[in-house]
Amino acid sequence: xxxxxxxxxxxxxxxxxxxxxxxxxxxxxxxxxxxxxxxxxxxxxxxxxxxxxxxxxxxxxxxxxxxxxxxxxxxxxxxxxxxxxxxxxxxxxxxxxxxxxxxxxxxxxxxxxxxxxxxxxxxxxxxxxxxxxxxxxxxxxxxxxxxxxxxxxxxxxxxxxxxxxxxxxxxxxxxxxxxxxxxxxxxxxxxxxxxxxxxxxxxxxxxxxxxxxxxxxxxxxxxxxxxxxxxxxxxxxxxxxxxxxxxxxxxxxxxxxxxxxxxxxxxxxxxxxxxxxxxxxxxxxxxxxxxxxxxxxxxxxxxxxxxxxxxxxxxxxxx
Amino acid sequence: xxxxxxxxxxxxxxxxxxxxxxxxxxxxxxxxxxxxxxxxxxxxxxxxxxxxxxxxxxxxxxxxxxxxxxxxxxxxxxxxxxxxxxxxxxxxxxxxxxxxxxxxxxxxxxxxxxxxxxxxxxxxxxxxxxxxxxxxxxxxxxxxxxxxxxxxxxxxxxxxxxxxxxxxxxxxxxxxxxxxxxxxxxxxxxxxxxxxxxxxxxxxxxxxxxxxxxxxxxxxxxxxxxxxxxxxxxxxxxxxxxxxxxxxxxxxxxxxxxxxxxxxxxxxxxxxxxxxxxxxxxxxxxxxxxxxxxxxxxxxxxxxxxxxxxxxxxxxxxxxxxxxxxxxxxxxxxxxxxxxxxxxxxxxxxxxxxxxxxxxxxxxxxxxxxxxxxxxxxxxxxxxxxxxxxxxxxxxxxxxxxxxxxxxxxxxxxxxxxxxxxxxxxxxxxxxxxxxxxxxxxxxxxxxxxxxxxxxxxxxxxxxxxxxxxxxxxxxxxxxxxxxxxxxxxxxxxxxxxxxxxxx
Numbered sequence: 114x115x116x117x118x119x120x121x122x123x124x125x126x127x128x129x130x131x132x133x134x135x136x137x138x139x140x141x142x143x144x145x146x147x148x149x150x151x152x153x154x155x156x157x158x159x160x161x162x163x164x165x166x167x168x169x170x171x172x173x174x175x176x177x178x179x180x181x182x183x184x185x186x187x188x189x190x191x192x193x194x195x196x197x198x199x200x201x202x203x204x205x206x207x208x209x210x211x212x213x214x215x216x217x218x219x220x221x222x223x224x225x226x227x228x229x230x231x232x233x234x235x236x237x238x239x240x241x242x243x244x245x246x247x248x249x250x251x252x253x254x255x256x257x258x259x260x261x262x263x264x265x266x267x268x269x270x271x272x273x274x275x276x277x278x279x280x281x282x283x284x285x286x287x288x289x290x291x292x293x294x295x296x297x298x299x300x301x302x303x304x305x306x307x308x309x310x311x312x313x314x315x316x317x318x319x320x321x322x323x324x325x326x327x328x329x330x331x332x333x334x335x336x337x338x339x340x341x342x343x344x345x346x347x348x349x350x351x352x353x354x355x356x357x358x359x360x361x362x363x364x365x366x367x368x369x370x371x372x373x374x375x376x377x378x379x380x381x382x383x384x385x386x387x388x389x390x391x392x393x394x395x396x397x398x399x400x401x402x403x404x405x406x407x408x409x410x411x412x413x414x415x416x417x418x419x420x421x422x423x424x425x426x427x428x429x430x431x432x
Numbered sequence: 433x434x435x436x437x438x439x440x441x442x443x444x445x446x447x448x449x450x451x452x453x454x455x456x457x458x459x460x461x462x463x464x465x466x467x468x469x470x471x472x473x474x475x476x477x478x479x480x481x482x483x484x485x486x487x488x489x490x491x492x493x494x495x496x497x498x499x500x501x502x503x504x505x506x507x508x509x510x511x512x513x514x515x516x517x518x519x520x521x522x523x524x525x526x527x528x529x530x531x532x533x534x535x536x537x538x539x540x541x542x543x544x545x546x547x548x549x550x551x552x553x554x555x556x557x558x559x560x561x562x563x564x565x566x567x568x569x570x571x572x573x574x575x576x577x578x579x580x581x582x583x584x585x586x587x588x589x590x591x592x593x594x595x596x597x598x599x600x601x602x603x604x605x606x607x608x609x610x611x612x613x614x615x616x617x618x619x620x621x622x623x624x625x626x627x628x629x630x631x632x633x634x635x636x637x638x639x640x641x642x643x644x645x646x647x648x649x650x651x652x653x654x655x656x657x658x659x660x661x662x663x664x665x666x667x668x669x670x671x672x673x674x675x676x677x678x679x680x681x682x683x684x685x686x687x688x689x690x691x692x693x694x695x696x697x698x699x700x701x702x703x704x705x706x707x708x709x710x711x712x713x714x715x716x717x718x719x720x721x722x723x724x725x726x727x728x729x730x731x732x733x734x735x736x737x738x739x740x741x742x743x744x745x746x747x748x749x750x751x752x753x754x755x756x757x758x759x760x761x762x763x764x765x766x767x768x769x770x771x772x773x774x775x776x777x778x779x780x781x782x783x784x785x786x787x788x789x790x791x792x793x794x795x796x797x798x799x800x801x802x803x804x805x806x807x808x809x810x811x812x813x814x815x816x817x818x819x820x821x822x823x824x825x826x827x828x829x830x831x832x833x834x835x836x837x838x839x840x841x842x843x844x845x846x847x848x849x850x851x852x853x854x855x856x857x858x859x860x861x862x863x864x865x866x867x868x869x870x871x872x873x874x875x876x877x878x879x880x881x882x883x884x885x886x887x888x889x890x891x892x893x894x895x896x897x898x899x900x901x902x903x904x905x906x907x908x909x910x911x912x913x914x915x916x917x918x919x920x921x922x923x924x925x926x927x928x929x930x931x932x933x934x935x936x
Binding site: 206285 | 472474475477554555610611625626627628631652653654655656658659662663666816818
């Protein structure tokens with residue numbers, strides 16, 4: 114287990130390092146010049162040339178890369194060219210808010226999604242399964258921004274039960290109001306993701322229940338609940354764990370639509386802002402953060418596999 | 433059994449959380465006006481502000497030497513009074529005594545001079561810098577008197593000092609402007625979270641006694657228009673800034689809301705590059721004018737919330753020429769003129785529209801459809817607005833863009849239409865001797881009665897040889913909850929909130 118863990122950690126480090134090179138390369142290829150973005154549209158060509166020299170934009174690319182990368186290791190993420198303030202606090206505050214949204218969402222999705230999937234699998238064909246399947250198809254097919262806006266109109270305007278936007282600072286409004294603001298965005302995200310997770314769990318569970326060892330367990334006369342929890346579920350959950358790890362990555366940096374509809378100041382919107390304004394330092398730092406979170410989430414998934422399926426621990430395949 | 437226990441604790445937690453949420457009352461005892469805008473503020477340094485959202489903030493946190501009222505006339509602000517020499521080249525401003533910055537220090541002539549030096553410094557990259565290039569020398573005659581010596585006569589000098597970016601900042605706190613800005617205005621900076629909100633609080637030591645009445649102002653950034661409208665209807669925000677024209681009818685029917693639509697000098701246009709084909713030929717430009725009826729454009733793009741205009745002089749202005757008619761569309765004549773210009777089968781041209789600016793995108797599509805019978809085969813290309821200056825402005829043959837109102841007619845016209853104008857080379861590369869002459873003369877005329885015939889002549893010349901197609905002067909629309917009092921919708925798109933209140 115130890116060897117497996119160390120090996121996985123090493124992979125994470127290598128992946129993050131390769132991604133840093135890719136991120137640096139991609140942002141260097143973007144049309145539009147950092148110096149131009151700093152000085153704005155009213156600058157002369159000479160001013161731009163001087164600033165390029167000052168920022169070291171004329172140095173060879175590997176020197177620029179090393180400067181950026183070693184700066185990051187020291188905690189210096191550069192300065193936002195648009196907002197003229199250090200990138201670090203901007204990124205980490207937005208990350209903190211996204212993390213809260215992501216944390217609550219992924220917990221609910223993991224718990225409710227797997228429970229619904231198991232329920233559907235064990236009650237296959239019955240009414241509850243059919244209703245759930247219909248709901249799942251609805252949430253997979255209909256885009257979030259559509260029914261999220263309907264939800265805002267229903268709950269905020271017509272009923273007046275919930276606020277119309279997704280975020281308010283705790284310090285300003287207190288924990289109660291802050292939670293109230295979070296209800297609609299979390300529900301939107303959860304409904305979208307539960308659909309995938311529960312369907313996946315359902316089919317994975319159905320397949321596991323057909324296997325030989327489950328038949329043996331039934332033949333042995335073990336109680337149904339014990340069969341489900343100790344024998345079927347750990348194996349059925351493997352694909353679910355993978356999807357949940359991917360979902361963590363998506364929730365941190367990719368839920369721009371929900372963040373936009375609910376005016377939630379998360380990392381996704383900050384990245385879009387950086388792209389629109391060609392704010393390269395902000396963009397690079399944001400992308401590195403999302404990559405790192407993704408890599409760590411996958412590390413967690415790998416370790417969870419090993420816990421759930423002992424065969425993986427000892428280096429052999431899962432099947 | 434464990435599962436049952438877990439389920440029970442889950443339900444208890446949920447119930448407790450719900451109770452906390454619904455019992456927690458977020459209603460504040462103080463009156464804070466919440467204004468909803470669509471995009472984040474990129475900078476808090478007034479000299480570098482360039483968007484409407486940032487101009488709102490400029491006007492709340494800072495003051496200028498003069499101030500522009502809602503009827504576009506000028507009144508004193510930080511300068512109590514001013515005099516100028518006969519030749520309009522030397523202007524002396526007398527500052528108010530006892531105006532304190534939010535940090536406590538008194539504002540003096542040195543702060544004013546430092547502010548303008550900063551704006552004139554190319555390193556600051558201040559957008560309106562070229563509007564002030566007539567300033568030759570500034571002198572602090574005494575701590576409360578500043579004299580500006582100009583390179584050439586300029587009748588509207590006091591007017592341009594009311595502009596958005598030339599607000600007076602403390603000379604010793606310039607470095608903190610991006611993170612902790614300090615000014616002399618009615619509201620003070622509390623916090624700014626990009627993507628969320630800008631929080632301002634009342635300045636208890638504001639130099640105009642009894643103002644402001646509000647305890648605070650928040651600029652809330654809500655990107656999605658339907659979410660903004662829902663928030664206004666639910667009472668989560670008090671004002672929507674810059675309401676799109678298509679929402680006017682629906683929101684007007686809501687009894688709790690008030691919608692105000694005011695004409696402004698802000699204009700949108702289809703900019704034609706006069707230096708490169710096909711619009712370098714004045715016949716092609718004229719053909720386009722013949723092909724499209726401006727009144728149709730206003731109806732389809734603005735739903736009536738605007739008015740057709742010839743030039744940046746808006747229809748509401750006394751200088752507007754009422755003698756020049758807006759003709760009906762005549763596609764046959766347009767095609768004939770195109771044929772004369774060497775395009776017998778019409779013209780195929782790409783029109784660049786700014787992504788992220790819905791009204792202007794609609795303008796592009798409207799022009800594409802309206803101009804087709806006249807022989808113009810237009811292909812729409814969308815470029816994100818943030819890329820405009822790098823890739824589009826002054827470079828492509830045909831694109832849509834628009835400009836905010838300027839403080840004076842001269843600043844609205846000179847930089848655009850004069851062959852030496854700083855905006856001219858970023859736009860349409862237009863050059864006409866008669867126009868240059870009349871603009872130069874108008875600049876030297878101090879009296880509006882003398883300026884009027886010159887600007888009427890200007891409009892006549894433009895109607896004959898128009899560098900581009902100025903579509904309309906657009907209205908500025910805001911929606912308020914009825915509880916908001918004491919605010920006028922200002923045609924310069926900012927808010928004067930000194931007397932604003934929120935009724936309980």
